[in-house]
Amino acid sequence: MSNYKMHVLVCGGTGCLSADAAQIVDNLRDEVKAAGMDGDVQVLKTGCFGFCEKGPIVKMLPDNTFYVQVKPEDAKELVAEHIVKGRKVERLLFEDPETSERVSDSKNMDFYKKQMRIALRNCGFIDPDNIEEYIARDGYQAIGKALTEMTPQQVIDVMKESGLRGRGGGGFPTGLKWEFAMKNEADQKYVICNADEGDPGAFMDRSILEGDPHSVVEAMAICGYAIGASKGRVYIRAEYPLAIKRLEKAIDDAREYGLLGTDILGTGFEFDIELTYGAGAFVCGEETALIHSMEGERGEPTTKPPFPAESGYWGKPTNVNNVETFANVPVILLKGAEWYGKIGTERSKGTKVFALAGKINNVGLIEVPMGTTLREVIYDIGGGIKDGKKFKSVQTGGPSGGCLTEKDLDTPIDFDNLIAKGSMMGSGGMIVMDEDDCMPAVAKFYLEFTEEESCGKCTPCRVGTKRLSELLQLITEGKGTMAHLDEMKRLSRVIKDSALCGLGQTAPNPVLSTMEAFWDEYEAHVNDKKCPAGQCSSLLQYFILEDKCIGCTKCARVCPTNCISGEVKKLHVIDQEKCIKCGACMDNCKFKAIIKR
Amino acid sequence: MAKIKSLDELLKIKESAQSKVDLRVKGENIDDLVQIKVAMATCGIASGAREIMNFLIEEAGKQGLDNVVVTQTGCMGYCYAEPTIEVTLPGKEAVVYGNVTQEVAKDVIEKTIKNGELIDGIIPKTHKTIDE
Numbered sequence: 001m002s003n004y005k006m007h008v009l010v011c012g013g014t015g016c017l018s019a020d021a022a023q024i025v026d027n028l029r030d031e032v033k034a035a036g037m038d039g040d041v042q043v044l045k046t047g048c049f050g051f052c053e054k055g056p057i058v059k060m061l062p063d064n065t066f067y068v069q070v071k072p073e074d075a076k077e078l079v080a081e082h083i084v085k086g087r088k089v090e091r092l093l094f095e096d097p098e099t100s101e102r103v104s105d106s107k108n109m110d111f112y113k114k115q116m117r118i119a120l121r122n123c124g125f126i127d128p129d130n131i132e133e134y135i136a137r138d139g140y141q142a143i144g145k146a147l148t149e150m151t152p153q154q155v156i157d158v159m160k161e162s163g164l165r166g167r168g169g170g171g172f173p174t175g176l177k178w179e180f181a182m183k184n185e186a187d188q189k190y191v192i193c194n195a196d197e198g199d200p201g202a203f204m205d206r207s208i209l210e211g212d213p214h215s216v217v218e219a220m221a222i223c224g225y226a227i228g229a230s231k232g233r234v235y236i237r238a239e240y241p242l243a244i245k246r247l248e249k250a251i252d253d254a255r256e257y258g259l260l261g262t263d264i265l266g267t268g269f270e271f272d273i274e275l276t277y278g279a280g281a282f283v284c285g286e287e288t289a290l291i292h293s294m295e296g297e298r299g300e301p302t303t304k305p306p307f308p309a310e311s312g313y314w315g316k317p318t319n320v321n322n323v324e325t326f327a328n329v330p331v332i333l334l335k336g337a338e339w340y341g342k343i344g345t346e347r348s349k350g351t352k353v354f355a356l357a358g359k360i361n362n363v364g365l366i367e368v369p370m371g372t373t374l375r376e377v378i379y380d381i382g383g384g385i386k387d388g389k390k391f392k393s394v395q396t397g398g399p400s401g402g403c404l405t406e407k408d409l410d411t412p413i414d415f416d417n418l419i420a421k422g423s424m425m426g427s428g429g430m431i432v433m434d435e436d437d438c439m440p441a442v443a444k445f446y447l448e449f450t451e452e453e454s455c456g457k458c459t460p461c462r463v464g465t466k467r468l469s470e471l472l473q474l475i476t477e478g479k480g481t482m483a484h485l486d487e488m489k490r491l492s493r494v495i496k497d498s499a500l501c502g503l504g505q506t507a508p509n510p511v512l513s514t515m516e517a518f519w520d521e522y523e524a525h526v527n528d529k530k531c532p533a534g535q536c537s538s539l540l541q542y543f544i545l546e547d548k549c550i551g552c553t554k555c556a557r558v559c560p561t562n563c564i565s566g567e568v569k570k571l572h573v574i575d576q577e578k579c580i581k582c583g584a585c586m587d588n589c590k591f592k593a594i595i596k597r
Numbered sequence: 598m599a600k601i602k603s604l605d606e607l608l609k610i611k612e613s614a615q616s617k618v619d620l621r622v623k624g625e626n627i628d629d630l631v632q633i634k635v636a637m638a639t640c641g642i643a644s645g646a647r648e649i650m651n652f653l654i655e656e657a658g659k660q661g662l663d664n665v666v667v668t669q670t671g672c673m674g675y676c677y678a679e680p681t682i683e684v685t686l687p688g689k690e691a692v693v694y695g696n697v698t699q700e701v702a703k704d705v706i707e708k709t710i711k712n713g714e715l716i717d718g719i720i721p722k723t724h725k726t727i728d729e
Contacts, residue, residue, distance in 0.1 A: 005650065005669045007621050040637070040669055042617075061621045062632075062666050084638065086671035125621060135607065136614035144604040258600030266602045 004042035006083060008032075009059040010070075011124060013048030013210055014203075014242050016056040020072050021045070024056055027075030035084050047211015049124035050365035051111055054094060059106070059124070066106040067092040097361060097383055110380050111362050116343065118351045119167075119327040120367045123211030128246050131253040134214040140259050142330035143221050147267040152182060155226040159329070161337035163349030168194060168285070168322030169397065169426040171348075171415040174329075177319060180309035181227040184317040189229035191220050192313060194290060194322040195236035195243070198282040199398030200449060201357040202429035205323035207365050208353070209236070209243035212327065213250035217273060219329035221260065224271040227319050232273035235290050237280045248275065282399070282453035283503050285427075287312075287320040289455065300457045301501035322427065324353055344370035348414030352425065358395075358432035359386045368413070375409040378432060389434040393517070397426030399446045399453075400506030402513025403439065422513050424506075438535035439518040440525055444472040446510035450503065461504030464495040468511060475522065477538040478529040485522055489515065537581040540596045544572050544585075548593035555585035555594060623666045631665045631710050634683040638672030646680035649697050653682075656706055665710060675720055684709055695720040 010016075010025045028043045049057045054068035058078065065088055067078065074092060081087045093102040094109060106112050117123070126133040134140070146155050160175030181189060193216060197205040209216060220232040236244055251273050254260040262270045276294045283289045284299040291313050293299035312318025328350060332340045344350050348370040354377065357363055361383030368377060374394060378384070385391050393403040402423035404411070411417050418425050433442065447469035456462040471488050474480045492508030499505045515522055524530050531539040544555070544564075551569040556562075563579045566572030574585070586594040601607050623630055635641070635650040650667060657665040675681045678695025684705060685691040692715065694701060701718055708714040 004617070004620070005654075005667065009621070037637075037669075062623055062627055062668055064627055084671050086634070086636075086673075126618060132610065132614035133618055135611050136618045138611070140601075140607055141604075141611070144607050148604050256600075258602060263602075265604055265607065 004040060006041045007061040008041060008043045008078075008083075009046045009061065009124065010043065011047075011049045011055055011057040012045035012128070013052070013055075013207055015048070015052045017242065019056050021056040023072040024058065024070055024075060027072050028058075028079060031075050031079035032083065035079055037083065041083055044127045045129075046125060047123035047128050048120075048207040048365055050115075050120065050207075050367075051362065052364040053362045057124075058092075064106065065104045066094060066109070068094045110383065111364070111366075114372065114376055114380050115367055116351050116369050117367045118331055118343075119208060119215075119324050119353050120211070120365070121331065122215065123207060123365075126212070128211050128213055129249055131214060131250070131257060134212070138334060139214055139330075140218055140254075142333040143218050143225070143259070144265055146222050146225055146333060147265055147269050152226045152228065155222065155333065156182060158333060158337045159226070162332045162340040163337075163344075163347075164325065164328055164332060164340065165348060165415060166321060167324035167328070167352065167427065169400065169424065171425065174321060174325055177309065177321070178223060178226050180307065181229075181317050181319040184310055186317050188231065188314075188316050189227055190313040190316055190318040191223045191227065191229045191232040192287075192290070192294070192308075192318055192320040193220055193232065193234040193236075193326055194285060194287065194320055195234055195240070196278050196280075196285040196290060197237065197240075197323070197427060198280065198285050198453075199427050199429040200446075201431045202355045202398060202427050204353040204355050204365060204428050206240050206243050208323050208327050209240070209247050213243075213247045214254065215330055216247070216323055216326045217250050217254050217260065219326035220273060221264070221271045222329055222333060223319055223321070223326070225269055227317070229317075229319070230270045230272070232271060233294060233313070234273060234275050235278055235284070235294055236275060238277040239280050244275065244277070251275075281455070282449070283455045283501070286501055286503060289501070290320065291318065298455070300455045301503070303500065324428070345412060345414045345417075347416055352413065352428055354428045354430045356382050356430050356432070358430075359389065359434040359437070360384070360432040361386055370414045371412040373410050373412050374404065377413070377430070378409070382432065385432065385434050389436065391432070392435050392437055393433045393439065393442075393514075395423075395431040395433065395442070395510070396429070397424035397509075398429045399450050400424060400502065400509055401426045402509045403433075403442065403517060404513075405517045422516060423509070436533055436535065438476070438531050438533035439514040439521050440472060440475050441531075441533075441535050443511045443514045444469060444476055447472055447507070450507040454503065454507075458498075458500035458504060460495045460498040461500065461507065464491060464499070464504070465507050467491060468495070468508060472511070475525050476531070476536045478525060478536070480526045482526055485515070485526060534596055537583075540581055541576055542574055542579060542581065542583070542586060542594055542596050544574060545593045545595060546571055548591050550591060550593075552590070554588050554590065558584045558588045560584065620666065620668075627666065629664075629687050631662075631687065632683075632685040633665065633667045633705070634670040634685075635667065636671065636673045636675070636679065636681045636683075637669035640672060640676040641679045641681065644679040649680045649682065649699070649702055652699055652702055653706070656703065660706070662706070662710065665706075678720055681720065686710070686713060693720045694718045 032041045058067040058070045093104050164174045165171040284293045286301045289299045289301040308318040353367045451465040451469045454461045556564040563575040653667045680697045681695045683693045704716045
């Protein structure tokens with residue numbers, strides 16, 4: 001029998017690969033071979049395990065041992081100890097930050113306990129480059145079921161009953177969208193997968209495509225059958241090379257197996273997929289802009305109606321869904337709408353994938369049932385705030401979203417609750433901020449992003465976001481007045497009401513939500529010319545503490561402008577006139593004698 | 598690779614491919630399953646552990662016992678009694694059998710795994726693991 005008796009799964013997501021995961025795989029294979037066990041132990045590269053903070057991850061099955069922060073040189077010990085001698089390598093196990101105990105089983109890690117993986121079901125579990133592993137996990141059975149047992153209307157009915165809503169951020173009911181596209185008659189229709197993930201801090205779609213590309217391929221074919229389309233296109237950012245490579249391989253393999261192409265599974269159904277590369281423009285995630293970009297036009301949005309379902313790609317009925325939405329489809333079809341409907345909240349069914357980033361212990365990729373609270377996500381799964389700092393805010397929904405605060409932590413996350421709280425779900429980027437983050441500066445960061453990404457077609461967005469970011473610039477430099485703050489509020493409302501597309505309409509959200517929740521911080525910048533978080537360099541001054549300075553001269557030596565003076569073994573002083581506030585003195589002082597305020 | 602022309606053909610590929618990831622699926626719920634660990638260090642392999650392991654896997658497969666996971670492990674230290682296997686029924690203490698022949702292996706499946714009975718050949722466990 002050629003069955004492997006042990007599996008060693010190494011994360012092959014972009015994050016872990018950049019930390020030498022490929023070398024770890026090679027080394028493990030060499031070591032296994034050297035131990036004469038290459039017929040018994042399979043070493044394979046999988047998709048993202050989600051626990052990016054502690055990558056590269058190596059998981060041993062079937063005993064379910066989870067190794068973190070593995071280095072290529074650890075391969076020898078892992079094979080010699082774990083595989084040959086059957087002993088766990090203690091030092092590479094995850095250490096629970098609260099109890100300081102080593103946890104070997106991922107099931108017992110808080111990071112995984114509250115998660116439920118539907119869209120990520122195969123990520124970190126199968127070899128994404130091997131179609132048979134996908135088939136072994138019920139892959140392509142949903143399209144088989146649809147083609148042999150169901151009418152297109154029945155497929156759409158299941159999608160409608162399941163309550164699945166678009167995961168790109170809009171939250172539009174997927175089944176309904178499909179129905180619109182189905183009902184429009186045409187000689188050619190299209191299915192488009194939106195893989196133009198552009199939110200700062202978001203990497204869900206990339207990870208799904210890298211870890212389980214076939215689930216998206218299969219779902220697109222199912223959608224094609226349901227709406228009557230024979231052609232699929234994936235619009236994917238060119239800056240996702242690994243996702244592109246794995247998706248291309250998946251499409252090629254599916255074609256070779258007859259799961260794409262003509263006469264799929266002997267049913268006469270025809271469907272094929274091609275890739276279109278995007279240059280990475282934020283606005284191209286909006287479906288009309290995306291379609292224009294695919295047609296070779298400028299990636300600018302147009303007003304809807306007409307919706308793509310009526311007149312989309314090349315004027316034909318087109319259905320656009322994002323990667324995560326598609327990844328849910330095969331499971332829903334196999335397990336049924338009722339099963340899916342039991343997960344989540346009343347009006348938001350299923351699970352949502354979030355990219356946890358920022359000042360949080362467990363940065364990574366997670367999937368939780370809708371209705372999980374922000375507190376559970378940040379403290380239980382995310383492991384709380386880094387370095388024991390205090391939680392300040394969590395930004396959801398990317399540049400279109402807003403900042404939520406302490407009082408919102410017990411909000412169950414779903415589409416409607418987040419909007420009610422003044423933010424939104426968005427595509428699932430979640431950036432956690434601590435007491436050291438300055439909220440006007442955060443708003444400025446997002447505004448600079450939208451200002452740069454604005455396509456320039458409409459004046460409110462082109463000029464409005466520029467003016468808004470200029471005002472924020474003044475405030476963070478301590479040159480703002482209360483009149484500027486009023487001006488920002490007024491301008492924000494005008495942009496919201498008059499911009500052409502979602503990008504412009506939501507661009508002021510980070511400003512409005514931070515002004516709402518952190519008004520005192522804006523006032524401090526304007527009235528007191530102070531940055532309470534100590535971030536805005538124009539408002540800060542560096543000082544040397546008399547009782548701590550021993551006169552080691554280190555600060556004077558690293559200062560690029562020679563603004564620190566003092567004799568050896570005597571107190572040093574910073575000349576505030578010459579200081580450029582680079583912080584080099586503070587970073588280099590071994591005695592914590594330099595402070596900023 | 599020939600094209601898959603029907604749902605039946607897809608299911609056939611699924612079946613043959615499933616065994617590849619089967620162990621991974623089971624690994625996720627290892628505590629609910631019967632685990633058999635075969636000591637496969639040099640001493641074990643030299644005395645026929647690999648054959649015993651393959652026999653156990655085949656026999657469990659033949660009998661459709663999908664709650665059994667057979668894996669290899671390193672030297673348990675009972676080199677005098679190789680091949681040795683450690684059998685853990687869900688929620689029970691692990692038991693180590695020594696000098697395992699095909700007959701013993703068959704008995705383990707028939708009596709221990711199916712009926713929860715202990716059979717002759719138990720070696721008193723003299724080691725502890727870090728999990729205990």
